[in-house]
Amino acid sequence: MLPIDEIRGVDDVSRRPGHEGFRPVAPWPNARIPPASQPGRPSVPVRTRAGKPMTPVFGTSSPLRGVSGMIRRWAYTFPEHRARRWLLLILADRVEATGPRLRRLAPLAVPLLFATFAAFRPRARMGRVRVSMLHLPRDSGSRLATGR
Amino acid sequence: MKAITYDGPFHVRLRDKPFSRIEHPQDAILRVTAAGICGSDLHLLHGLVPDTRVGFTLGHEMVGVIEETGPECTGLKKGDRVLVPFQIFCGSCYYCQQGLTACCENTNPAGDLATGCYGYAHITGGYDGGQAEYVRIPFADVCAEKIPDDLSDLDALPLTDAMATGYQAAEMCGLQGDETVVVFGCGPVGLYAMRSAWLMGAGRVIAVDHVPYRLEFAKNWAGAEPLNFREVDVVSAIRSMTEDRGAHCTIDAVGCEAAGSPVQRALGIYGKLYGGSAQALNWCIHATRKGGTVSVVGVYGPPWTLLDFGTAMNKQLTIRTGQVSVKRYIPRLIDHIRAGRLQSESIFTHRLPLEEAPKAYRLFAQKKDGCIKVALFPRGEPTTIH
């Protein structure tokens, strides 16, 4: 790559593509006017602003689902200049992220849950509801608790 | 097909997803040969952009080979090697005709603030990204650009985003010659902005960051004077370097995850009470001389930012902003690459198979192992790198 001394000032204003008048106002090659409309359903709700027309193309990745989907659908009923829209979208993101979070925690949480359960078993045995004790099978939990 | 997907804040996950398919007559399907990771992907990864959905495919910098074309995508054919600008645009609307392809009004049904983008939050349209084996390219023969034979995939990859963004950042400074330009952020975007500022005749380029290896890179690769904001009061230092006035122009190439202010980070990033930290942008405002220009390419998400706007107003600053309208810059940037004025070989410090994306994200996010930029290869690294 060339040193700075040799590149300095090569781009005078007229050669910069963002410079006004650099390119005539015109469609780009291969553009269709108007573009054809994509069939199917977008994965974002489109009622975002009264009068906003449906765009000819749209994304279909990860459609709305579950509780986060309901919040998102609601959020998009508010236009962009309302803070409510963004705060609801942020809330939906946090709600949806609990899914993968629980999944990642599962390998740790499940044994922990068993252990906790087991730890409370002996106390249950001493409790008042003796009849129900007859139905409790011996499981890994109780073995754990009795130290076997 | 293999795809790198968002899996909640701080996690990406390799998933097996259905193959991309043609959904509109002007679509094409791209077989991705190389995909980049961008600073913007980190904002998504860290949960700072609203409506980032679990399971969607990340990635908006990609090059590859056309695998299939829709019936109205007549300008491309199977086997063409192309680069794909990160925005999706129609080429015919009011904005596109003016060259503002980053503002196209025909590709994002979700809102008006941005156009459709690949692998970004659903507020930009809900399109899957390119960190995958295949990706759907809407308006393919309008957006995609054939890669000239003398350019390798990695030469072309930064043209889709980082190089064009750095160039536009410098262009928005309106340099005439001999100005002092301060670039905040020594990531790929900032580095390209520094070299572009020289191309446009800057008299002095100062680079600000707090990652020592990146400051060193900016000094050697982009000829900038490094300034570490952990070691000096950065605004005072810049003023003392510029007759106590401040720089003519400053560039924010950091965006909403700026370090340097515990309050901004606590409220904006960890508390997620608003769109991230505006520390770099506030420094830009204070480090620019009265009547000067602040050029903002660092990304800020909605809803709002804790900005020192009163200072900007009183100092009569010009603030220029924008996602880069990539398409219009490609020919000029190819000229610069061919002439050896800009380059990407050394920027790609890390080249990894797609499967190793989780590790790549970690290195890039934590600024470890000398990482400047990562290229991911869905089918292994091609052997023909120049």
Ligand SMILES: NC(=O)c1ccc[n+]([C@@H]2O[C@H](COP(=O)([O-])OP(=O)(O)OC[C@H]3O[C@@H](n4cnc5c(N)ncnc54)[C@H](O)[C@@H]3O)[C@@H](O)[C@H]2O)c1
């Ligand atoms: N406008 C566009 O079209 C566009 C396109 C691409 C990227 N971007 C944005 O540009 C920004 C930079 O992207 P990148 O790929 O170079 O990211 P990056 O993460 O590699 O670089 C950001 C750099 O900023 C540094 N930094 C953090 N806080 C700072 C502060 N207060 N002052 C100075 N430096 C600080 C970090 O240490 C890091 O080196 C991101 O916000 C990204 O979203 C915008």
Ligand SMILES: [Zn+2]
């Ligand atoms: Zn980007």
Ligand SMILES: [Zn+2]
């Ligand atoms: Zn358009």
